[in-house]
Amino acid sequence: MTSNPLTLTITARQDAPGDIMCLTLADPDGAPLPPVTAGAHIDIAIGDQWRQYSLAGDPADRSQWTLGILKDPESRGGSTALHAGARPGQTVTVTGPRNHFALVEADRSCLFGGGIGITPMLAMAHELAARGAAFDLHYCTRSAGRTAFLDLLGAAPFAGHTRLHHDDDATKLTLAALPAPAPGTHIYICGPEGFMDWLIAAAEAMGHAPDHIHREYFSAEVDVTGETFEVEARETGITVTVGAEESIVTALARAGISVDVKCEEGICGTCLTDVLEGLPDHRDHFLTDEEKEDNSEMCLCCSRAKSAKLVLDI
Structure with a gap:
């Protein structure tokens, strides 16, 4: 980087x-x-x-x-x-x-892009085609008239791997497009939050391993509100109270502690910080479920605490 x-x-x-x-x-x-x-x-x-x-x-x-x-x-x-x-x-x-959404080695890769979520999938299709890998690219839009990148898709070296799906006609994506679970099969999903949640839930219900379902959110609804709690910044020795209507980032800023933040929606990982003590209430879409269970890191722009106090490595 x-x-x-x-x-x-x-x-x-x-x-x-x-x-x-x-x-x-x-x-x-x-x-x-x-x-x-x-x-x-x-x-x-x-x-x-x-x-x-x-x-x-x-x-x-x-x-x-x-x-x-x-x-x-x-x-x-x-x-x-x-x-x-x-x-x-x-x-x-x-x-x-x-890159928090990189390809992994797989026997087969299935790419699902909804709307603007097609953008990382185009790069993935280029890379997979160059490798000679087995893959499918599913591009979902509301209608044929609202489908971008058609000229690029038609001329791309992966054109034969691409399937177009439009919500208003017979090509609409169904869950039948999801591959059967297999040790060497990986799924990549990007698009609107509802589209992603639908596919992720279906893939998990089919039996796909959680670490074989890769996702990237472009935007997400986040609720930063909740009960008040304390945050100690270990390096500075400063402790602040995070109010019911504010984020950890805002509370730290009041005490003069600046945290680098970009997306403010828990999707980019810029504000990812080590947790030394306490139990986070993870509300981001950046960490995997396994990483959230580990509770060693958290995104400060949107997540809160389940414990009365968090101690952070800042």
């Missing part, structure tokens, strides 16, 4: 169906971009906000990065600002890439 910010140039913009904007980014001097693996994302500075977007292009192509960005009227303003202002020739500040 590149920790220092990069300044990249927008070399192309294409407005696609479904309120999706495809941006191409490149180094202004033509230098190779940092290496990436399929499933990676970058953080883009939008004013004083940072927002995460998956890389959708061929991971082997270091000359450019491709993003698909949904104009979401319910977002906190990042995507709408980019749709309104992003133009070829402009520069953007990015950090990354980071």
Whole structure:
């Protein structure tokens, strides 16, 4: 991962169906971009906000990065600002890439992308095709008229692996598309929260091992409210009370302790912190179920405490 910010140039913009904007980014001097693996994302500075977007292009192509960005009227303003202002020739500040959604070695990989959730799946399909691996790509949209990336899909080396599903016709995705459980089969899911929860629950009910069901949330509804509790920042020796209507991050900020936060929805892992004592109330979508059971780390932007006090390694 590149920790220092990069300044990249927008070399192309294409407005696609479904309120999706495809941006191409490149180094202004033509230098190779940092290496990436399929499933990676970058953080883009939008004013004083940072927002995460998956890389959708061929991971082997270091000359450019491709993003698909949904104009979401319910977002906190990042995507709408980019749709309104992003133009070829402009520069953007990015950090990354980071990858919490990487492919694992498998006999068969099944990729499910709902709407804008197709973006990391496109990179995965490129990588799997280059390996000569066995895989299927299922791309689900509301209708054929709201389906982006069709030109890319038609010309891609993985075109024969792709299945399109539209909610308003006979191609609508059904649970029959899920593969039978097998030791070497892995499933990857990305898209709207309801779409993901539906597929994850079905795959688990079929008998797929939890660690064979990989997921990445682009956004999620989080409830940070609850009973008050104390948080001790061990390194500073400061203890704060987290109120019923505030996050741990907000409470720490009142005491002068800054925590790096980007998504504020428990999906990016930027605020992941070691827990030294106490029992977290995990409300994020970043940690796996096994990691949550371990209780050694937690996301401070949205999670709370089940115990009266937490001691954090900050």
